[in-house]
Amino acid sequence: MFGTLCALDPEPYKFSEREIESMSYLAKFLGHAFELQKMTANLQLKSAALESTANAVAITDRQGQVQWVNPAFTRMTGYTLGEATNQKISAIMEQHDLLLTHQYWEGEAPSRRKDGSLYHLETKITPVQNEDGEITHFISVQEDVTERKLSEAKLHYLAHFDPLTELPNRVRFRESLTEELLHAKQQDQQLALMFLDLDRFKTINDTLGHSLGDQLLRLVAMRIRECARSQDLVSRITGDGFTVIMPNVAGLAEVEEIATKIAEGINEPFTVEGYELFISTSIGISLYPENGPDAESLLRFADTAMYYAKETGRDSYCIYSDEMSLHNMLEVETALRRVLERDELTLHYQPKVDIHTGEIYGMEALLRWFHPTLGFVPPDVFIPLAEEIGMIGKLGEWVLHTACEQNRRWQEQGLPPLRCAVNLSVGQFQYTNLVETVRQVLLDTQLDGRWLELEVTESIIIQDTEKVIDMLLELKEFGIEISIDDFGTGYSSLRYLQRLPIDTLKIDRSFVKDIDSPEADEAAIARAVILLAHSLGLRVIAEGVETEVQLDFLRSENCDAIQGYLFSRPVPAEQFAELVRSQKRLPVRLDVI
Incomplete structure (x- = not known):
């Protein structure tokens, strides 16, 4: 401005100081005016945007x-501006506390309109700061997402519920079974699973049509829910297949009562x-924890039991047992031949406890086989079979190596050194180079031999006493x-006991289970074994101890150690640790003198 005036004036630079000061002031004033004009236009634009946006802004x-x-x-x-102001x-x-730390927040929540109707909104909140960085205001932007939430809920329902019967479908059933199993494990409760399949339902569908069949399925679903307990979860997982999850059952009698009630209820005419x-x-029934630790096992076993019920006459229920899966020994043999390559074997460990100090001083490694379709295969089924087909050497070496490696790993983790016992079978003595195998395993696992115990049976000794x-x-x-x-339990001669390089005698569980019965002879046998062992300088351990009465008897007879369910059942390695x-x-019982 000053330069322009100078250019137009015939005598440039002849302005007085007062005139120059006035021009400078006027220039600044006009500059502020221009800035205010731009700010006003900017604010009007932003205000128009906020006024016209589809999202609710406060x-x-x-x-x-x-x-x-x-x-x-x-x-x-x-709510109008007047009604909302100061709310x-x-x-x-x-x-509020989070926002005061200058953090942006967003979330979803249900809310109610002025007329009381429910809607779902998504809210985004941004703090506003002044020039000094102090939070003075908050801007809340809200979007009505009710339609989206309804669509999501509908999709979730269709994904998790059967539209015909309105029961949970297979997806939701599996989720529920996993959740209930976790709760049962945490609360140490028993759970039952029923698998129901309607008998000859296809005949009704084919004869009277699918529309009538669908109506029948709806009525069947209602009747199952009426017969089940209020806390039970009924699902439809196949065309005419239903499941019932029974959490926290009091025992097998309660499960059988509900199964009978459902079977009789469906028998009533529709x-x-x-x-x-x-x-x-x-109806097929499986139980937790008896029939497996996971949802897949329980469902498979309940399915197996259901087909067993169909094969044995229909219109009944069957509770799963190992025999249902193991009646075909050819299938078991085929599976056993590939058990190692499929990594289906595990070891469980049962503590050995000093009867006088009460402390765990060792453990016995026990082989467990859980097959994907056969389920839990008992050792008394597959061990004799392994000996028969010549696999016992490989299985025995796997058990020995796994137990020694686990024991050494426990010691590295800081657990006190404990002696781990491994059972040897007749086949390992007859068909394998046992001594070399043990030597190599100790070398490979770096386990000191004093932390290994080998258990042999009397049947091994009588095969070839001198060689053994x-x-x-x-x-x-x-x-x-x-x-x-x-x-x-065997027939070995007592004279060999003095020659055998043994350290411990184990009293068989068959002589322990009835020692609390006044008319049983087992107490006398157990007493005789303890006296015999001590006279030979051997340690005595009683297995299968399950009651306090049995424990008190063994204490009174000066037995050295026990193992059994009274203290702990065989458990996986993590639980044993x-x-x-x-x-x-x-x-420990303290006798008062």
Whole structure:
């Protein structure tokens, strides 16, 4: 401005100081005016955008009280600016502490309009700062997402529920079974699973049509729910297949009572479109923890039991047992031949407890086989089969290596050193180079031989006594302890006990289970075994101890150690380590003198 005047004036630079000061002031004033004009235009543009946006916008003060809302807010909530002013935005109040740390927040929540109707909104809140960085206001932008939430809920329902019967479908059933199993494990509760399949339902469908069949399925679903307990979860997982999850059952009697009630309920006639229809169902039942630890196992076993019920006459229920899967030994043999390559074997460990100190001093490694379709295959089924088909050597070596490696790993983890017992079979003595195998396993696993115990049965000793004695003497050179398992059930001569390089006698569980019966002779046998062992300088351990009465008897007879369900059942490696870490002890009786 000054330069322009100078250019136009015939005598440039002849302005007085006062004139120059006035021009400078005027220039600054006009500059501010131009800036205000631009700011006003900018604010008008932003205001127009906020006024016209489809999302509800509210500006609040630092305390969350509404100062201004746009028309969309009024349309969405029903509240005008006057009604909303000085009211508080709930989301801002709930997240107030977080927002005061200058953090942006967004979330979804249900809300109610002025007329009381429910809607679902998505809210985004941004703090507003002044020039000093202090939060002075909050801007809340809300979007009505009710339609989207309804669509999501509908999709979720279609994905998890059967539209015909309105029961949970297969997807939701599996989720529920997994959840209930987890709860049962945490609360140490028993759970039952029923698998129901309608008998000859296809005949009704083919004869009277699918429309009538669908109506019958709806009525069957209603009747199952009526017969089940209120806490049970009924699902439809196949065309005419239903399941019932029974959490926290009191026992097998309660499960059988509900199964009978459902079977009898379905047997009652159904009336559909003037037809009186009769139908029955076959029910298979599996139980947790008896039939497996996971959902897949329980469903498979319940399915197996259901087909067993159909094969044995229909219109009944069957509770799963191992025999249902193991009646075909050819199938078991085929599966056994590939058990190692498919990594289906595991070891469980049962603590051995000193009867006088109550402390865990060792454990026995017990082989477990869980097949994907056969389920749990008992050792007394597959061990003899392995000996028969010549696989016992490979299985025995796997058990020995796995147990020694696990024991050494526990010691590296800081657990106190414990002696792990591994059972040897007749086949390992007859068909394998046992001594060399043990030596190599100890070398490979870097386990000191003194932390290994080998258990042999009397049947092994009588096969070839002299050869067995020589092999046991060689094994003793590695520092290994030897014990005779199931003592008293075989036919070995007592004179060999003095020659055998053994350290421990194990009283067979058959002589322990009835020692609390006054008319049983087992107490006398157990007493005799303890006296015999001590006279030979051997340690005595009783297996299968399940009651306090049995424990008290063994204490009174000065037995050295026990193992059995009274203290702990065989458990996986992780659980055994926890038993040791927790320093679980057998209660020690203190005699008062």
